[in-house]
Amino acid sequence: MGNIVIRPFEDSDLPGAATALTDVHATDGYPVEGVAHPEAWLRSDDVLASWVAESGQRIVGHVAVMRPRGEGAVSLWTERSGADEHRIGVLARLFVVRDARKRTVGERLVRTAMDYGLSHNRRLVLDVMVKDTAALRLYERLGWRRTGGTVHHYGNGQHIEAVCYVSPGT
Numbered sequence: 001m002g003n004i005v006i007r008p009f010e011d012s013d014l015p016g017a018a019t020a021l022t023d024v025h026a027t028d029g030y031p032v033e034g035v036a037h038p039e040a041w042l043r044s045d046d047v048l049a050s051w052v053a054e055s056g057q058r059i060v061g062h063v064a065v066m067r068p069r070g071e072g073a074v075s076l077w078t079e080r081s082g083a084d085e086h087r088i089g090v091l092a093r094l095f096v097v098r099d100a101r102k103r104t105v106g107e108r109l110v111r112t113a114m115d116y117g118l119s120h121n122r123r124l125v126l127d128v129m130v131k132d133t134a135a136l137r138l139y140e141r142l143g144w145r146r147t148g149g150t151v152h153h154y155g156n157g158q159h160i161e162a163v164c165y166v167s168p169g170t
Helices: 011-028 038-042 072-081 105-119 133-141
Strands: 004-008 047-055 058-066 088-096 123-129 145-154 158-166
Touching (some): 011 038, 011 047, 011 088, 072 088, 072 123, 072 158, 105 123, 105 133
Antiparallel strands (some): 047 058, 123 158
């Protein structure tokens, strides 16, 4: 695998990002939603900004900052901080294909989203399913703080326990 470049998502990235998403789901069971219609999930109207990791002509990772839509992590942070929801972004849709891992791709994508949050005066929050231990370690290593727990609802009435985080402050 060649050099990996992190860059803003372009519409022409959609097929490659959808393929990467379904690959990650097949190997990791993540994400738990969006796989049935990956292109629609990736291009949601709630996306404020998104980026891809590219190696050669292949998309190997993705991350997005989303508008808040009633997520537990958003509620926990607004209650704790008094922050206005318009000053919050939800870090979401982070995934990296297996053969690109251990190359700091996930960390670079998260740092790119964090930079966006800082430059757009949006504090980032997220929830991580408790089963995703590598993701939990990544966020904590990057200075994200646990704000509590929630239940992540998905699919047809399914749910899983999740941990909520807030990005480091300025």
